[in-house]
Amino acid sequence: MKTVVLVSGARHPVSRRPALTRLEAQAASLAAKLGGTVRGLHAGPSDDQLREALGHGLGEADWLEIEDRVDPVPALIDHLKAAAPDIVIAGRRGEGTGDTGLVPYALAEALDMPIIADVVGVSPGAGSGTVSIEQALKKGARRRLVVQLPVLVTIHPLAPPPSPFAFAAARRGTIRHERIEATGLPTAKPSPFVERPYRARPKMMRQAGAGQAGEKAVLVGPTPEEAAERILAFLEDNGIRRYSA
Amino acid sequence: MSRPRIDPRAARASHLVSTAGALRPRLDLGRTGPVSPTGRPRRDPRREMAVSRVSSDGRPRFDRSHQGSFEGLAPSNKTVVSPAPAAPKLRIVAEPAFLVFAIMEAPGGRLTRFDRQLLGAAHRLVGSSGEGAVAAIAFSPIADLGTAGADRSLIVEADGASASGRARLLRGLVESFAPRHVLFAEEGESADLARRLSVSMGEPILTDVEHLGPRQAIRATKGRMAEEVGEPPRLMTLGEDRAAPYGGETCGARTLAFSEEAAPIESDDAILSDEFIPGDPARLTLSETDFVVSAGNGVTDFDHFRKLAAALKGTPGASRVVCDAGLMPREAQVGASGTVLAGDCYLALGIAGAPQHLQGIAACEHVIAVNTDLHAAMIERAGLSIIQDAQLVMPALLKLLEERGS
CATH class of the missing domain: 1.20.5 (Single alpha-helices involved in coiled-coils or other helix-helix interfaces)
Incomplete structure (x- = not known):
C-alpha cells in the first residue's frame, strides 16, 4: 500500500517559524503505523516542515519547491497523478497560510478520489484494495467505513497522539527535491477580499440556559x-x- | 399671590343634609364636594387610610407606597383587570425577493446553540426590510424552526446518505433555488459539506467567519496575523459563538416545495460499508460528552453514584471537594481547575455550586440540581431544582430506572 502524507506550509503561531502542525504530526504517525511505503509531500518555498515530519516517522519525502505566492494545488495534482498513491492523508487545514482547509477537497475533486473527513483511525481492510476507516462524529460517536482504494482522508484532533519527534530519524530521512517553475503554472487567483492586520473580536458570551424554553x-x-x-x-x-x- | 378666601358658611352649607321638617340641621362632614373656592377637591384622610389598608382583620397594616390619586378608589374588592396577552406577532414573508440558506445540523431533531446562531446570522444577512427570507435546510425533521427564525424550511430526509451524496443533493438545491447566501457551521459534518459544495461548484468560500454583517464578512487568516475583509460571498462557514441567535418575532417556517428529481440522493460507490458506533458515555472524556452526572459533598455512597451514572447513560463527574478527598479520579473534576464542560445537560447531586464550579458548567443548556440547601448557588443556576438529600434521591432514581427496564 502506498501512502502519501500531505504537509502544509504551516507556521508556529508565536514565533512564525516554519513548523509542523499537530494534526500533520498525527497523520505522519498514523501513516507510519499503517505500514507499506509512506512518503511525505510538500509544495512550498521551504522544506523545514517536511524535515520535522520525517522525525515523526516518515522515512522519505518529496519537496516540490514553488514560490511563496504560487498556488500549490496544481503542482500537488501533477505529482499525485504520477505517484498514484492508495491513501493520501492530510491535516484539516493549514495554520499560518490560507487556513481555509480547501486543498484536500480540491485534490480529491481533481484526482477523482473519495474524501473522508475527521478520521481518527486507518487500518487495512479485510478485502484486497480496501481500507477500514474510523471517523469521529459528535458526542463521542464513531463511524466505521470500509472504503475502496484510493482514498483521501483528513485527520481529526482525537486521532492517536503523534509519536515523539526523533532528531536522528529526521536527519536520516531523505527528501527528494524538485523545483517547479512558476511560469508553467497559473498563479493563485487574485482574492476579492482586502487583507489587513488581524483584530481580535470577542466571541459571544455563553449564557446560562440560553435557548431553554421552560x-x-x-x-x-x-x-x-x-x-x-x-x-x-x-x-x-x-x-x-x-x-x- | 393671593388665595381666594374660604367662606365657612358656604362650606357648612355644602355639608348640610336636607332633612325636611327636622328640628336641627344635620351635617355630613364626610361628604366631599366642590367646597373649596379654589376648585381643589378636599382630601379625606380617613378614606385614604382605608384605601391603603392591606389586611382587613387583626392588626391593621397599611401600604403607603401607593402614591397615585385616591379619588374614586374603593377600599378593596376592586379587581385589577390586566389586558389579555396579545398573540405573538408572526413574521411572514409572502414573496421573498431572495433566499438565504442556513444548513442545520440538529442532531436528534433538536436545534443546537450553533444552529440558532446560524439562523441569527442569516437574519442579519436578510436585514429587517422584509424582502428576503431565511430558509433552514436540514436532513432530518426538526421542531421549533419558526421561533428560532426560519421563514422557510426545507427538510430533506437524507439521514443515511453519505457526505458526498449530501453535497450533491445540496448542490441541486442551490442550483434550483439560487439563494443569495448559503451559511454553514464551521463544525463537523457541516464544515465538510461546505467545502465539498465549494469545490464541486467551483465557487469561492469564506471559511470560519468571525464577523458577519449585511455588508461585510471578516475571517482570520495567516494564523490570526491578518484578516480578510469583503462583501459576504455566496458560500460561508460561520465560527461558533460569532453571531447572536435570532430574537425577533416568530417566523412562518413555511415549507419550501422542491421536486425530488431536482436533487436526487445518490449513494457513494467507493464506500463499501458504513457502521455507526454510538459513543459510550462511561468511557468518554468530560469535554467530549453531552450529559454529565456529577457528585459533590452531599454524596457519600460512591458505588451507588457510579451505578446511577451508568444507568442514566451519563459520564460521571465530581466537584473539587470530592476529587481532593480521593473519592473520584482527578479527570472527573468539573470546574475552572478541572474540565470546562461543553455538554448539553448537567445533573448535580449534592453540589452547592462554588463560583469556580459554576464556571465549568457555564455552557451547559440544562442543569438539574439536587441539594438540601434551598439557597445554594446551584439551585439559582438550575432549570429543575430538587430540595432533597441526594443520598435519598439516588436509590429512588436507580429503582425507577430498573422499573423502566433500561
Whole structure:
C-alpha cells in the first residue's frame, strides 16, 4: 500500500517559524503505523516542515519547491497523478497560510478520489484494495467505513497522539527535491477580499440556559420517588436521553 | 399671590343634609364636594387610610407606597383587570425577493446553540426590510424552526446518505433555488459539506467567519496575523459563538416545495460499508460528552453514584471537594481547575455550586440540581431544582430506572 502524507506550509503561531502542525504530526504517525511505503509531500518555498515530519516517522519525502505566492494545488495534482498513491492523508487545514482547509477537497475533486473527513483511525481492510476507516462524529460517536482504494482522508484532533519527534530519524530521512517553475503554472487567483492586520473580536458570551424554553422549577422537599420521576421527565422532555425500554 | 378666601358658611352649607321638617340641621362632614373656592377637591384622610389598608382583620397594616390619586378608589374588592396577552406577532414573508440558506445540523431533531446562531446570522444577512427570507435546510425533521427564525424550511430526509451524496443533493438545491447566501457551521459534518459544495461548484468560500454583517464578512487568516475583509460571498462557514441567535418575532417556517428529481440522493460507490458506533458515555472524556452526572459533598455512597451514572447513560463527574478527598479520579473534576464542560445537560447531586464550579458548567443548556440547601448557588443556576438529600434521591432514581427496564 502506498501512502502519501500531505504537509502544509504551516507556521508556529508565536514565533512564525516554519513548523509542523499537530494534526500533520498525527497523520505522519498514523501513516507510519499503517505500514507499506509512506512518503511525505510538500509544495512550498521551504522544506523545514517536511524535515520535522520525517522525525515523526516518515522515512522519505518529496519537496516540490514553488514560490511563496504560487498556488500549490496544481503542482500537488501533477505529482499525485504520477505517484498514484492508495491513501493520501492530510491535516484539516493549514495554520499560518490560507487556513481555509480547501486543498484536500480540491485534490480529491481533481484526482477523482473519495474524501473522508475527521478520521481518527486507518487500518487495512479485510478485502484486497480496501481500507477500514474510523471517523469521529459528535458526542463521542464513531463511524466505521470500509472504503475502496484510493482514498483521501483528513485527520481529526482525537486521532492517536503523534509519536515523539526523533532528531536522528529526521536527519536520516531523505527528501527528494524538485523545483517547479512558476511560469508553467497559473498563479493563485487574485482574492476579492482586502487583507489587513488581524483584530481580535470577542466571541459571544455563553449564557446560562440560553435557548431553554421552560421556566425554572423548584421542588421543596419532595419524596425521593417524586424527585426521581421529575428528573427523568426533565431529561426525556428536553431530549437528553430516553429511558423507556 | 393671593388665595381666594374660604367662606365657612358656604362650606357648612355644602355639608348640610336636607332633612325636611327636622328640628336641627344635620351635617355630613364626610361628604366631599366642590367646597373649596379654589376648585381643589378636599382630601379625606380617613378614606385614604382605608384605601391603603392591606389586611382587613387583626392588626391593621397599611401600604403607603401607593402614591397615585385616591379619588374614586374603593377600599378593596376592586379587581385589577390586566389586558389579555396579545398573540405573538408572526413574521411572514409572502414573496421573498431572495433566499438565504442556513444548513442545520440538529442532531436528534433538536436545534443546537450553533444552529440558532446560524439562523441569527442569516437574519442579519436578510436585514429587517422584509424582502428576503431565511430558509433552514436540514436532513432530518426538526421542531421549533419558526421561533428560532426560519421563514422557510426545507427538510430533506437524507439521514443515511453519505457526505458526498449530501453535497450533491445540496448542490441541486442551490442550483434550483439560487439563494443569495448559503451559511454553514464551521463544525463537523457541516464544515465538510461546505467545502465539498465549494469545490464541486467551483465557487469561492469564506471559511470560519468571525464577523458577519449585511455588508461585510471578516475571517482570520495567516494564523490570526491578518484578516480578510469583503462583501459576504455566496458560500460561508460561520465560527461558533460569532453571531447572536435570532430574537425577533416568530417566523412562518413555511415549507419550501422542491421536486425530488431536482436533487436526487445518490449513494457513494467507493464506500463499501458504513457502521455507526454510538459513543459510550462511561468511557468518554468530560469535554467530549453531552450529559454529565456529577457528585459533590452531599454524596457519600460512591458505588451507588457510579451505578446511577451508568444507568442514566451519563459520564460521571465530581466537584473539587470530592476529587481532593480521593473519592473520584482527578479527570472527573468539573470546574475552572478541572474540565470546562461543553455538554448539553448537567445533573448535580449534592453540589452547592462554588463560583469556580459554576464556571465549568457555564455552557451547559440544562442543569438539574439536587441539594438540601434551598439557597445554594446551584439551585439559582438550575432549570429543575430538587430540595432533597441526594443520598435519598439516588436509590429512588436507580429503582425507577430498573422499573423502566433500561
